[in-house]
Amino acid sequence: MKKTEKSYVGWYFLVIVIVLYVIIGLLKIEVLLPSLRFSFKIIKNIVPVFVVIFALLVAFDLFASPYSVRKYLGKSSGFRRWLIAIGGGIISTGPIYMWYPLLKELKKQGIQYGFIATFLYNRAIKLPLIPMMIVYFGLKYTLVLAMVMITISVIQGIIFEKIEGGGFL
Amino acid sequence: MDKKLPSAIMKSAKALFNVLPLLVGVILLVGLTHTLMPKSFYFSTNVVLDSIIGSGLGSVLAGNPLTSYVLGGELLKRGISLVAVTSFLVAWVTVGLVQLPAEAIMLGKKFAILRNVFSFAFSMLVAMITVFVLGLL
Numbered sequence: 008m009k010k011t012e013k014s015y016v017g018w019y020f021l022v023i024v025i026v027l028y029v030i031i032g033l034l035k036i037e038v039l040l041p042s043l044r045f046s047f048k049i050i051k052n053i054v055p056v057f058v059v060i061f062a063l064l065v066a067f068d069l070f071a072s073p074y075s076v077r078k079y080l081g082k083s084s085g086f087r088r089w090l091i092a093i094g095g096g097i098i099s100t101g102p103i104y105m106w107y108p109l110l111k112e113l114k115k116q117g118i119q120y121g122f123i124a125t126f127l128y129n130r131a132i133k134l135p136l137i138p139m140m141i142v143y144f145g146l147k148y149t150l151v152l153a154m155v156m157i158t159i160s161v162i163q164g165i166i167f168e169k170i171e172g173g174g175f176l
Numbered sequence: 177m178d179k180k181l182p183s184a185i186m187k188s189a190k191a192l193f194n195v196l197p198l199l200v201g202v203i204l205l206v207g208l209t210h211t212l213m214p215k216s217f218y219f220s221t222n223v224v225l226d227s228i229i230g231s232g233l234g235s236v237l238a239g240n241p242l243t244s245y246v247l248g249g250e251l252l253k254r255g256i257s258l259v260a261v262t263s264f265l266v267a268w269v270t271v272g273l274v275q276l277p278a279e280a281i282m283l284g285k286k287f288a289i290l291r292n293v294f295s296f297a298f299s300m301l302v303a304m305i306t307v308f309v310l311g312l313l
Contacts, residue, residue, distance in 0.1 A: 021200055046208075049207070068183075131241075139242055144252075151306050151310055155305050156266065156302055167290075175286065
């Protein structure tokens with residue numbers, strides 16, 4: 008249900024922007040051409056990256072479905088479990104709601120909220136989309152941001168473990 | 177593998193296709209604002225305030241991160257601080273107000289709310305640390 012709603016939201020948004028262009032075009036026609044030219048320049052820059060992203064999405068879909076990732080989740084302890092939460096989150100693909108049932112099941116099996124929080128935080132690091140981030144922000148920025156986010160994800164996980172240990176959750 | 181490949185190609189193509197209307201809409205809007213609005217219109221010069229605005233916007237807006245990269249990249253070119261843009265990018269992918277009801281049902285209300293509150297706060301912290309580390313390199 009969400010999927011359909013999401014895709015329609017995108018189309019509605021596009022229609023609204025086109026209507027905005029028409030209205031502004033009627034009021035101030037000289038604005039249209041530079042705006043379209045600027046937008047086209049952005050599109051031209053990102054089209055080649057889309058090819059790379061598509062290839063990476065296919066590869067990740069083949070090797071990192073909830074089913075294939077599942078066997079690694081929730082089987083370890085200590086420091087290794089953080090590594091698995093980080094790795095699992097990073098390579099997990101698809102919409103988040105696809106993963107909720109699996110996480111709920113793992114929770115029932117005794118996985119701590121800290122693990123789930125770290126897993127969910129690392130879903131923010133999208134490997135297939137990294138080429139686009141590099142195009143806009145550079146390799147150095149992309150790497151530093153990823154490292155900081157991974158560190159923070161573990162801190163968030165530890166905080167949740169403490170909260171859960173205190174009986175709040 | 178042979179059976180999975182066409183399905184993976186279809187799914188990936190569909191995923192990218194689903195992003196397109198929003199992405200094209202955002203790019204057209206960026207083009208329009210680029211022409212119509214002066215640079216001084218965007219955000220402030222206060223790093224903390226900028227990061228709060230960035231995280232706030234990133235939390236409310238939803239969609240594929242590709243859109244946030246394009247939007248964030250263009251905002252950066254317009255002179256918005258890197259802290260603001262980074263907190264925007266991080267909040268976009270870590271705070272899920274749209275998914276909050278589903279997360280609350282599946283993983284518990286307290287967990288879902290707390291996780292999003294922490295993620296909002298951490299998006300600003302991540303942005304400040306990232307920019308600080310980049311300054312050192």
